Amino acid sequence: MTQIELRGVQKFFGAVQVIKDLNLKIADNEFIVLLGQSGCGKTTTLRAIAGLETIDEGDILIDGKPVQHLKAADRDIAMVFQSFSLYPHMSVYENIAFPLRATRKSKSEIDQEVRSVAKTLQILDLLAKKPSALSGGDMQRVAIGRALVRRPKAMLMDEPIGALDAKLREEMRAEIKRLHIKQGSTTIYVTHDQIEAMSLADRIVIMHEGVLQQVGTPDEVYSRPANLFVAQFVGSPVMNVADAAVAETASSVSVSVGGAASGFEFPRTLLSKLNGHAGGSLALGIRPEGVLIRRDAADGFMAVETQIVEPLGSFDIVDLKVGSKMLRARTKSGYISGPGEKVFARIDPTQAHFFDKASGKSLEVRL
Amino acid sequence: MAAVRTSSEITFNRVAIVAVLLVTIIFLAPIYWIASTAFKPRNLATTIPPTVVFQPEISPFVKLFTKRSQLRSPPSPEEYAAAPWWERVVFDGGEKIVRDGKGQVQWSGYPSRFLNSLIIAITSTVLAVGMGTFTAYGFSRFKVKGEADLLFFILSTRMLPPVVVAIPMFLMYRAVGLNDTHIGLIILYTAFNLSFSVWLMKGFMDEIPKEYEEAALVDGYTRMEAFFKIVLPEAATGIAATAVFCFITAWNEYAFALIMTNRRAQTAPPFIPSQVGSGLPDWTVIAAGTFLFLLPVAIFTFLLRNHLLRGMSFGAIRK
Numbered sequence: 001m002t003q004i005e006l007r008g009v010q011k012f013f014g015a016v017q018v019i020k021d022l023n024l025k026i027a028d029n030e031f032i033v034l035l036g037q038s039g040c041g042k043t044t045t046l047r048a049i050a051g052l053e054t055i056d057e058g059d060i061l062i063d064g065k066p067v068q069h070l071k072a073a074d075r076d077i078a079m080v081f082q083s084f085s086l087y088p089h090m091s092v093y094e095n096i097a098f099p100l101r102a103t104r105k106s107k108s109e110i111d112q113e114v115r116s117v118a119k120t121l122q123i124l125d126l127l128a129k130k131p132s133a134l135s136g137g138d139m140q141r142v143a144i145g146r147a148l149v150r151r152p153k154a155m156l157m158d159e160p161i162g163a164l165d166a167k168l169r170e171e172m173r174a175e176i177k178r179l180h181i182k183q184g185s186t187t188i189y190v191t192h193d194q195i196e197a198m199s200l201a202d203r204i205v206i207m208h209e210g211v212l213q214q215v216g217t218p219d220e221v222y223s224r225p226a227n228l229f230v231a232q233f234v235g236s237p238v239m240n241v242a243d244a245a246v247a248e249t250a251s252s253v254s255v256s257v258g259g260a261a262s263g264f265e266f267p268r269t270l271l272s273k274l275n276g277h278a279g280g281s282l283a284l285g286i287r288p289e290g291v292l293i294r295r296d297a298a299d300g301f302m303a304v305e306t307q308i309v310e311p312l313g314s315f316d317i318v319d320l321k322v323g324s325k326m327l328r329a330r331t332k333s334g335y336i337s338g339p340g341e342k343v344f345a346r347i348d349p350t351q352a353h354f355f356d357k358a359s360g361k362s363l364e365v366r367l
Numbered sequence: 368m369a370a371v372r373t374s375s376e377i378t379f380n381r382v383a384i385v386a387v388l389l390v391t392i393i394f395l396a397p398i399y400w401i402a403s404t405a406f407k408p409r410n411l412a413t414t415i416p417p418t419v420v421f422q423p424e425i426s427p428f429v430k431l432f433t434k435r436s437q438l439r440s441p442p443s444p445e446e447y448a449a450a451p452w453w454e455r456v457v458f459d460g461g462e463k464i465v466r467d468g469k470g471q472v473q474w475s476g477y478p479s480r481f482l483n484s485l486i487i488a489i490t491s492t493v494l495a496v497g498m499g500t501f502t503a504y505g506f507s508r509f510k511v512k513g514e515a516d517l518l519f520f521i522l523s524t525r526m527l528p529p530v531v532v533a534i535p536m537f538l539m540y541r542a543v544g545l546n547d548t549h550i551g552l553i554i555l556y557t558a559f560n561l562s563f564s565v566w567l568m569k570g571f572m573d574e575i576p577k578e579y580e581e582a583a584l585v586d587g588y589t590r591m592e593a594f595f596k597i598v599l600p601e602a603a604t605g606i607a608a609t610a611v612f613c614f615i616t617a618w619n620e621y622a623f624a625l626i627m628t629n630r631r632a633q634t635a636p637p638f639i640p641s642q643v644g645s646g647l648p649d650w651t652v653i654a655a656g657t658f659l660f661l662l663p664v665a666i667f668t669f670l671l672r673n674h675l676l677r678g679m680s681f682g683a684i685r686k
Contacts (some may be wrong), residue, residue, distance in 0.1 A: 050581075052585070073589060078585060079582070087582075087600075089601065089603075098596075108559075
């Protein structure tokens with residue numbers, strides 16, 4: 001049972017504030033992913049929780065007790081580093097046994113626990129090897145083994161699979177998830193890779209320039225981004241964002257994008273949901289799968305021209321010119337033959353997001 | 368796997384190999400000269416042209432370790448027959464080994480000077496490398512106010528030839544009674560090597576990723592434990608390389624040893640040449656002393672050769 005709480009945490013490096021008033025509650029057994037670009041403060045946050053970095057303001061609580069003045073060794077937390085940080089002069093066995101040797105456990109107890117962790121991670125046959133003789137994936141398994149062996153209150157992982165190649169990364173991702181389900185320990189995982197975040201997290205914490213942007217389940221941050229930063233950071237291909245102008249027509253509401261003469265049709269309820277922001281400066285956000293394309297004209301569809309087609313195997317990404325703006329749409333692969341084709345497009349109102357351009361905040365319009 | 372080479376490159380390569388061999392021969396010549404002279408009979412040591420082929424003898428080493436005097440008359444056959452083999456080789460050279468009233472062999476000054484050299488060089492190396500390692504770790508891992516200035520100050524102690532301060536040092540040492548003491552030379556050589564040791568070790572420490580210690584800190588160890596269990600083993604290469612250099616400096620030091628010591632704590636370097644002036648110079652004995660003096664550094668360097676090679680190229684290659 002381990003809860004971790006950050007209360008008003010602030011951290012400065014000289015004059016630069018790297019963590020700005022961070023508040024976060026992490027529940028027992030939860031898998032939390034800190035997601036953000038490099039330099040956003042996510043790793044500093046993790047290191048502060050581990051006790052490798054001091055904080056200038058606020059509290060870090062583990063199970064309700066403030067720990068910000070405790071040394072790393074006294075916080076009972078394990079950490080997996082991006083560089084794995086396996087001690088090169090020790091064998092795999094000694095590496096995994098190392099945290100146990102800091103405690104007053106007997107040799108046979110240590111041996112038993114090292115072997116049981118090695119069994120879980122399927123690295124029993126590697127125990128006698130030196131880290132330099134291991135592959136990247138095995139190094140990672142050993143690093144995780146070293147973190148798990150002490151049965152810490154919480155596991156911290158700093159881009160643990162960032163150094164691996166793409167295929168191995170996918171395998172290890174699944175393995176980490178499996179392990180978390182099996183072992184069930186509170187885990188904080190730092191990454192800049194949104195796919196990793198989406199696939200692993202119970203909840204994702206998105207940070208930008210030291211400020212927490214949104215906390216939510218993968219589905220929440222994907223389908224209900226709190227602001228423009230989250231909207232564009234999460235999801236691949238990236239969400240289309242364009243300046244939008246809302247105009248009332250006889251039967252419906254028209255939203256024109258990129259200064260185009262005609263607009264996309266939206267239901268009338270949009271006006272009331274925009275709640276007075278209709279006249280202000282608005283940005284429309286729409287994911288490529290929310291831009292619907294067909295070859296023949298139909299009611300509510302607007303004529304546009306295709307510019308570039310990117311075949312991605314399971315689907316194609318098609319760039320459409322709308323006014324001065326490019327909208328990217330997702331289609332079945334091979335649906336559009338190539339650039340310069342006249343097609344008809346529409347925006348799915350249920351997938352549209354509206355943002356206040358000045359603050360970047362979502363207007364929480366759900367149609 | 369060999370890359371493609373043009374014929375001119377191949378020719379250049381061969382010329383370079385010949386040049387390297389020549390330079391190597393020139394560099395090794397003095398060592399050959401000393402080593403061969405150490406095993407020569409006395410009458411062949413100074414021939415012109417030098418004698419290259421000769422029956423090697425052990426007598427220079429026997430003479431090196433013992434006190435001898437000239438024989439006025441050859442020893443009686445009984446005396447010769449009763450003498451052990453090592454005494455006979457001295458008789459053969461027209462000398463006899465000096466014995467005290469109880470018949471005990473009198474040792475020469477060389478063994479004690481050699482021992483002094485060992486004690487002083489090893490102790491000062493351990494101290495310089497030990498303190499250097501701690502200092503370098505501090506500079507490498509913690510924010511030290513005025514770090515650059517302090518490091519420059521440490522380096523600046525090497526910016527003048529040490530001999531410049533020899534006279535003031537001698538006066539200071541005499542005032543506090545440190546001259547001709549082991550501890551005096553140990554302090555001197557440690558101070559001498561410390562700046563070098565700090566700078567070299569700082570380079571090695573910077574190369575050791577911080578994450579290793581951080582992992583140990585999170586694993587439940589204190590910083591001191593992390594230093595001894597993780598950093599020191601990782602720094603072994605650097606420590607070995609630094610130790611070799613410090614040891615060689617302390618072992619070879621001549622000027623201060625000459626000025627600061629005369630008997631009790633005298634090291635081998637000032638002692639060996641001092642033998643030239645005592646009686647007829649016996650070059651074979653001096654060569655034997657020099658040859659033995661070469662050995663510890665050669666052995667020490669040989670034992671640490673793997674560390675040393677890695678140490679020399681450490682940090683040169685980005686991983």
